[in-house]
Amino acid sequence: MNNQNKIAVIIVAGGGGKRMNSPVPKQFLMVHKKPVLAHSIQPFNESPRVHQMILVVPEKDAEYCRINIVERYQFHKATKIVAGGSERIDSVRKGLEAVEGKVDYIAIHDGARPLIHQEDIERVFDKALETGGAILASRMTDTVKKIKGKGEVVGTLPRSELMLAQTPQIFCAEWLKNAYQRFPKDKEATDDASVLEYAGYSVHTVCGKHVNSKMTTSEDLKFAAYILEQRSGEDENRHRF
Numbered sequence: 001m002n003n004q005n006k007i008a009v010i011i012v013a014g015g016g017g018k019r020m021n022s023p024v025p026k027q028f029l030m031v032h033k034k035p036v037l038a039h040s041i042q043p044f045n046e047s048p049r050v051h052q053m054i055l056v057v058p059e060k061d062a063e064y065c066r067i068n069i070v071e072r073y074q075f076h077k078a079t080k081i082v083a084g085g086s087e088r089i090d091s092v093r094k095g096l097e098a099v100e101g102k103v104d105y106i107a108i109h110d111g112a113r114p115l116i117h118q119e120d121i122e123r124v125f126d127k128a129l130e131t132g133g134a135i136l137a138s139r140m141t142d143t144v145k146k147i148k149g150k151g152e153v154v155g156t157l158p159r160s161e162l163m164l165a166q167t168p169q170i171f172c173a174e175w176l177k178n179a180y181q182r183f184p185k186d187k188e189a190t191d192d193a194s195v196l197e198y199a200g201y202s203v204h205t206v207c208g209k210h211v212n213s214k215m216t217t218s219e220d221l222k223f224a225a226y227i228l229e230q231r232s233g234e235d236e237n238r239h240r241f
């Protein structure tokens, strides 16, 4: 692994969290003693390979985030907080504009994925540095159906050929900027790898070793609280024995 490479990380937390149905945006809700967003940022802040971090948040929450997330948890690498756009892809564009100086790789991570584990971050970084672009992903354990209309099954998809895309997603900075410039403004993309795929770049997957669910509903928060609790118990035992 080449430590000379400069990696910038964009944490996208500019969404409204409609599906969570909470008056407080889901990225600021508390889970296992800290806001969701603080859990999502922490392992990147601690990675020696991360050079700078840009946080993208709703415009109205920028000051709240500076005081209650960046200063409160001393995320010294989060040097910029910028206002997000109306869709995730617009928030990523805003984050890209805020990257400072020359960086070699840019990683994007959802602020709504507080379970991201340091080991998986380093594994996906390694793969990207080797290939140019990599995303964390998971395999499916359920049978996957293709449906039509209100849910009538039209077929069964080959699960062994499919993976679920997660974040972080990390790419050579030049590829990422070029792909975003070429991507039509009116086209939809639910992740960054699809923007790279559209531009013809190859993207590799790294199968996560740890659970990394996106917080979408309140059930996800209960699950995250349980996992974080278990992990902190494991850490305590490791230090004790």
Ligand SMILES: Nc1ccn([C@@H]2O[C@H](COP(=O)(O)OP(=O)(O)OP(=O)(O)O)[C@@H](O)[C@H]2O)c(=O)n1
Residues within 6 Å of the ligand: 012, 013, 014, 015, 016, 017, 018, 019, 020, 027, 056, 084, 085, 086, 087, 088, 089, 091, 092, 109, 110, 111, 112, 113, 214, 215, 216
């Ligand atoms: N305009 C947006 C929309 C989403 N995101 C971020 O992209 C990630 C994944 O999006 P999602 O889980 O869909 O979050 P929300 O858009 O907030 O949720 P919902 O769709 O339920 O409103 C989240 O960290 C979210 O904050 C963003 O930065 N800017």
Ligand SMILES: C[C@](O)(CO)[C@H](O)COP(=O)(O)O
Residues within 6 Å of the ligand: 088, 110, 164, 165, 166, 167, 190, 191, 192, 214
């Ligand atoms: C980027 C992402 O988390 C990868 O799984 C996902 O596509 C975001 O989708 P959402 O509809 O914005 O939650």
